[in-house]
Amino acid sequence: MKEKIVLSVVSTFILASFSLAEAQQPAKIPRIGFIFSSGTPADPSPQLEAFRLGLQGLGYVEGKNVLIERRYAEGRLDRMSPFVHEFVQQKVDVIMGVNNVVIRAAKEATKTIPIVMISSVDPVVAGYVESFAHPGGNITGLAWLNRDISAKRVELLKELLPKMSRVGVLWDADGPGPAIAFKEYTAAVQAFKLELRSLEVRGPTPDLSGAFQAAKTARLDALIVVANPLMGQHAKQIFELATKYRLASMTEEGRYVDAGGLISYGANLADLYRRAAEYIVEILKGAKPGDLQVKLPEKFEIFVNLKTAHQIGLVIPQHVLIQADKVIK
């Protein structure tokens, strides 16, 4: 009799607890699709580390409550689209749009999987989003508007070489981003009333020697290298040639300066990838990508390679050095 009473009471409380408490089911671990345009698993890019730190700072630790599906294009643009489709088939939770090839492929492959972009072009003009304030659709992220920065790079080059009159632009003719960038550089160079020479190369094995030979023939004063996976894959070779031909090289990313470029001016990519992690987290928490405003870079950096400058016989003006965020000696 006593046992029956106790059993009834305990059962009642258990039922009440179940009715009040939410069902605890194991949460699904979200997956982020990340395509690296360059680098290898053994040598991951610093942007990845910034991205992971950004996630960690917001409570998402890789392997614990978030997974990063990594794919390495090794500079091959043609590999990126298949990777994107693979992500779509695997139904990853978010796709990182690290360059325009990935962004476009992802945009065409899925209308539901969120895409966080780091775009070098105006995303509205490129058709990725409806507006900065309200992207709509499934794409959002950061845009570092190369168009505006292009002129700044030319300006900086002019400060390094006040007598500069001819500038070459080395770019991957197969890349959609570089194509747009070339147009932007064309406008900028014209604004400074300089001559522009296009130096086009194509992957997977670009004729860099031929390009630099052409640069020599054109008697260029400086070279602007348009960053993209192909260029990144061959950065060392490019800047060895630039040094050889004593060409002042302006690049768009600091890592190119590490590879031997003379100077770079561009957005702090680590900061961009860290802020991209904020978008990822918002989306994983349920925010719609179309409601998340597209943001611009907050910080632009100047990297200077004094070693390269010395090798090409160039003295960097003090006021430029003062503005530099990183000086390689």
Next chain:
Amino acid sequence: MWNWKEIFSAPVRGGGIRRRLLVWGLSLFGIALTVVVVTGYFYTVRQIERDAAELQTELASVTAERIHNFVRRKIERFSDTADALSLYPLGSKEQQLLVRLLVKNDTSFSDASIIDARGMEVLKVSDRRVYFPSDFSDQSKSEKFNKAMKGEDYISPVHTSDRAQPYVTVAIPLWGAAQSIVGVASAEADLSFLWEVIGKIHFATAGYGYLVDEHGNLIAHKDAGLVLKRIDLRQVAGVKRFLRNPTRSDPTPAQEGQGLMGSPVLATYWPVSELGWAIILEEPLDAALAKVEILKRSALLLLAIGLVVGAAVIAWVSSRITGPIRELHQGAKIIGSGNLDYRVDIKSRDEIEWLGDEFNKMAGELKVSYATLEQKVKDKTGELEKANSELEQAYRSLLVANKAKDEFLSVMSHELRTPLNVIMGYTGMIKEGIIGNVNAEQARALEKVIGRSGDLLIMINQILQATSLEAGKVQLEKHDVPLKNFLDNIKSNYDLPMNKGIAVHWDYPVDSVSIQTDGGKLKHILQNLINNAIKFTEQGSVTITARYISDARAVQFQVKDTGIGIPGEMLPVIFEIFHQVDSSETRTYGGVGIGLYIVKKYTDLLGGEIEVKSALGEGTTFTLTIPVDSI
């Protein structure tokens, strides 16, 4: 588990302790629990509302402070830069470098310019675009230039770029020698930080915030598109209250009203000092009330669970109480049915267990007593049988004695009266001279003999009658007795002159009234009463009346004399056998005291009543009432 049917169908007359405990206990417990839960619910609701208001106010205050500090730091940074700029000529390379460093190192400042005293831009720098001299413009009519030239720091209203970035234009005077203003430093301060701060505002389940300027225009919201739409917020509750009191904090935080999106919200505001802006915090009303709804459901569930648990506990307690009582009851029943070996097993460790122990002791003693009693009963039964046997023997003896008595009565009746009749007969013959002549004296002597013999005969007859009455041998012979004829007959016996000087009056109805009775017995009664009346009256009268009483359907006979009367102390025993008024040996009047005994017995046999009223020296009245259907 529990036999609920048994519990609730227990007789109302007195059973069902368990049911009563359940009903009363549950009622009291239910009332108490309901009061507690309801009180707790309302208190908690008020607490929730208060906490919500406090939370909103605190959050608004902290956010406003943060925003104020951010903007103030930027202004101070810019001011520091302006101080440095003042050291160099307008438009110089040094100024250019300083301005570049400003926009480069402080991400909040994008475009910066130097304006000369005439209002012309002499220097313009950006970290993301190139300004050529052709881009320099005349700012002489701009508000920033004019205010700064008055020596005041200028902060413009918030505006947004074509890429939805919020900006304010700040302008600070450049001081030259002798406190003169030589130009103005201006910069665009990116307020994206505000949007991040605002966008991260999240409280309760769905609370959010936004920033408005002194005109109620939306400056920052997590949905940048709303800012660009420039919607009119003057009807929004929080904005309305802010515009009414732009410098004071919300006096009525967490009030209901229309929200930014048009839905009902709980809203509050907090002004951002110096800037004229305000933080507006809103929580959708349905989300705010959801907590109350959950609380209500939880309270109801708690109440239900509490009642169920309470009922279970009360049922268990009542079971603990009534169980042993029922055990006792069952035990009493079993023992009462004869099983004196049965013992109750109660282990409640309370008074009822003690009662159970005593009950068992009592049962044990009962068993012993019963065993003793059985023996006693056996003994007594033996005695009773013996007594019964003796009684039976005595009864048989009595029957024999009774029979002997009857035989005696019969014999004595004949043996006593026969010689007496012979005596009276021969005495009468002698007195009459039938056998020979007798002289007057002999005649008088013989008269006395005859008289006394007659008395003796009467006494013998009375004794025999009394004996017959005692033995229950007297039979009634009921017949129709016409009253008039009956009394005429009796009267005729007393029409002869008497030796005494008393008058005998008769008063009885002459109409036809009949009584269904034993006329013989009735006559005996009346004659006895009349004879006594005459006997005990020396002078005066004896009156005999008879009346029919229709109400009682009875006839009332009355014999009234003016004789010696009966003492009061004798009246109660006058009808008992062998009782006489004067029982001494030298009494004046003879008799053995049986006459009235026979009168009473005959009256009882006829179903009537007899009363006597008398006082010494004042006569006696006997009243006899005989029902018309006396038997």
